[in-house]
Amino acid sequence: MANLRSKRIAGLFRPHWKRLVLIGATVAGASAVTITNPFLLREILDTAIPGQRPGLISLLALGMIAVAVASALLAVVQATASAVVGQRLMHSLRVAVYANMQRLSLDFYTRTKAGEIQTRIAGDITGLQSVLTTTAGQLITAISSIVASLVAMVVLDWRLTLVSLVIVPVFVWIGRRVGRVRQNLAGVKQQRVSAMSSFVGESLSISGIILGKSFGRTQDMTKQFTELSDDLAQTEFKAALAGRWHSASFQMVTASLPILIYWSAIFTFTGDGVSVGTIVAFTALQTQLVWPANSLLRLILEARSSLALFDRVFDYLDLVPSVAEPRSPRDLPRSRAGRRIEFRDVSFTYSSAERTSGGGVHRVSVDIVPGSKVGFVGETGSGKSTLAMLMTRLYDPSEGQVLLDGVDVRELSRETLADAVGIVTQDPYLLHASIAENLRFARPDATQEQLEWACQMAQIHEFITELPDGYDSVVGERGYQLSGGERQRLSIARLLLKDPSVIIFDEATSALDTLTETRLLAALEAGLPGRTMVIIAHRLAAIRRADVIHVMSQGQVVESGDHGQLAGQVGEYAGLLAASAIRP
Ligand SMILES: Nc1ncnc2c1ncn2[C@@H]1O[C@H](COP(=O)(O)OP(=O)(O)OP(=O)(O)O)[C@@H](O)[C@H]1O
Ligand SMILES: [Mg+2]
Structure with missing residues (x-):
């Protein structure tokens, strides 16, 4: 089931593979460009400043500026391509759901609340917007920045890199825990949104207003709405809170990482010629590692909560009309007058x-x-x-x-x-x-x-x-x-x-x-x-x-x-x- 779903989601992306390759390439390029920064920094600290060489400093600084410009340009290309892919996917999902709804038979509509249908087309698919437009691109960016930073760290000093890796188990543990909670909450949230918009659609329609007013039930309607809205607020609150503590503790752990490096550098590896430039460059890389790691955590959570939305959209795509169109329809003879x-x-x-x-x-x-x-x-x-x-x-x-x-x-x-x-x-x-x-x-x-x-x-x-x-x-x-x-x-x-x-x-x-x-x-x-x-x-x-x-x-x-x-x-x-x- 889960496997089938991932295949289906992958299937949505397949027609856009050329743009996806472009996104991947720009991301890889941007990461490669960005990690040259710490090496330039090390050269400034270890060679240019001690050697009093202003020419070299200017050259290296110019290099750093070039890096910033190049990565900014690549980021624009990548964001544009991601937005195009995402919006096309949303558009085709919306149209596919709407077209299938038009095919469905009357019995479906006599059973289903109108607000429920609206939420699936407007709400659920819009909910997928961030996943489809930005998440994919950001995910690749995060992964490739992590890989690039790790490579650079190993090149700088492999022992310090190993020390930094203590963070990994913490990271995995948090990701798994919060993910589960979020995914469940996302499903509940969409149900509540549906319930609320069904109620609004029904009670604030002309017939609903006439009903409410003529039976003197307007205040009760408002009370019912208050309850529905409160339910939604509770769920939103839980969703917002889920993982806040976990990511806060994660940030504290990452913040203390540089100290770990200074200690290791002073007490363990000093004799092996770890230069000041290396230590500064290394901790700079570490900070560069922290934000993609953090966003990776967030993106995995987002992707997991979006699975519930995908399920709801796929459900609607899979509904089969009970009154089906004939495969090869027959013609009627032309007639202006009556028929039998x-x-x-x-x-x-x-x-x-x-x-x-x-x-x-x-x-x-x-x-x-x-x-x-x-x-x-x-x-x-x-x-x-x-x-x-x-x-x-x-x-x-x-x-x-x-x-x-x-x-x-x-x-x-x-x-x-x-x-x-x-x-x-x-x-x-x-x-x-x-x-x-x-x-x-x-x-x-x-x-x-x-x-x-x-x-x-x-x-x-x-x-x-x-x-x-x-x-x-x-x-x-x-x-x-x-x-x-x-x-x-x-x-x-x-x-x-x-x-x-x-x-x-x-x-x-x-x-x-x-x-x-x-x-x-x-x-x-x-x-x-x-x-x-x-x-x-x-x-x-x-x-x-x-x-x-x-x-x-x-x-x-x-x-x-x-x-x-x-x-x-x-x-x-x-x-x-x-x-x-x-x-x-
Ligand atoms: N969507 C539905 N689901 C279940 N039962 C239905 C549905 N629509 C109609 N019925 C039932 O089928 C029966 C016949 O309904 P129908 O609408 O054909 O009656 P009718 O002769 O047109 O009545 P009226 O003169 O009141 O319009 C009724 O008992 C009705 O309750
Ligand atoms: Mg009738």
Whole structure:
């Protein structure tokens, strides 16, 4: 598992190998350049100053300046290359996750909180930013500085080098201990961030605000948020503290290293000609060693805590849609007019519904002939919307088939199906944009005349022209600057612009007064002759004139026929009719 993950992370970097080689080369170059400094220093102390040679001092000083300039230039090249690699990786991860989320089916979204998804795309991938952009480069820098300094130290004096190495076990011990703590905390932290942003997204949405205010629960919401925020603060605090004591003790140990060297030099190796220049150069190298060692420790910790983030991102990349696109999609014959929809013995149960009764539909067989107008009625929860979702393939049946002009909808591409079958759902969604932009979501190249044609049919054109900004008026978040009926009519106009051959209205006119509803349906019939229309409604007025009416109950079609036939027999429909009749 861990191995697989590292392979996958390595796989992300693979396409960028040329830049990585460049980064490695600049880093190695910079380290090689930097370690010449102590040797120049030793020459100044041991030769130039005792020998009173100002020319040599100037030359050596010039060398030191050249070293500083060269390493600064190399650092710029390296930082640029690292940033490019890191940003490209982040970009491709973001896009890969988003694209996979678009592939996922509706069932995933009915299960998952929206805030959770946002955190993974925005939060987790951004969390990887430092690891992807700078950590890799800094890691190579640290390692190569350490190697270079060690080599230089050995060249200066191998015995003093051995003395310095007492630090290594301390270093390893600290790294391992803190790493474990940090990795666990990183996972917990992301969960808390998700929980908080889910809560914000839910409670501060329009529907959430209405809910909170109308139930007088606003203060409780704030209290709940306080708890979530406190949880997060605790975790952040622990994460910040983790390893602080360890790195502090590490710094104390490293700070005392030069003293160790002076002692060793005086008491042990003095007779062997360790010059002052060597000792000064050596301790200078040691300080040069301390910061890469320290940053190595930090980087290892960072890399380890990022593993939890990688896991969360990979999880999302690995999600498989339950409603999959066909491998080789079939074409539908072209048709401007209506199409046939057939339900053949279709059963469907929601995977999340472990209830024994209800939920989904059971053994439905319905034949909707091209160009016909078909109504679905029935008690609430009887499965009408579920049938609509199966026609638009938001779900796949567990048994049986849904056929469009004889082709199983599972064999059609999403685009083909969406072009042929359009739906206005019970709870239509408008984007926070202008009316025209919302309409053009259905058809980006639609002309103003086409927009007006659709709106006229949907009985909303006049209303729009009376708005100060007309078609450029912004509808607000989810369209909440409009009334329920205006939102519905706008959604209908949007669908008409797409002009599919099968039109499904799931309670799409429920918020309209009966007069407007009748006018709208009559306009559709006249303006779009021959389209197949499926109308789901509770109000019988909307489906009264349908060619066939199917009555549903508990996931099954229990009666079918036209209004006259159904009204004339004793059954569900007659019952509904009697209940809806207004008696004086
Ligand atoms: N995502 C879901 N997960 C689990 N069960 C669901 C889901 N969606 C709907 N159901 C259940 O499936 C059944 C049929 O729902 P459906 O939405 O098809 O009813 P409907 O006939 O459209 O009702 P209404 O007239 O109230 O819109 C209901 O019992 C409902 O609780
Ligand atoms: Mg419904």
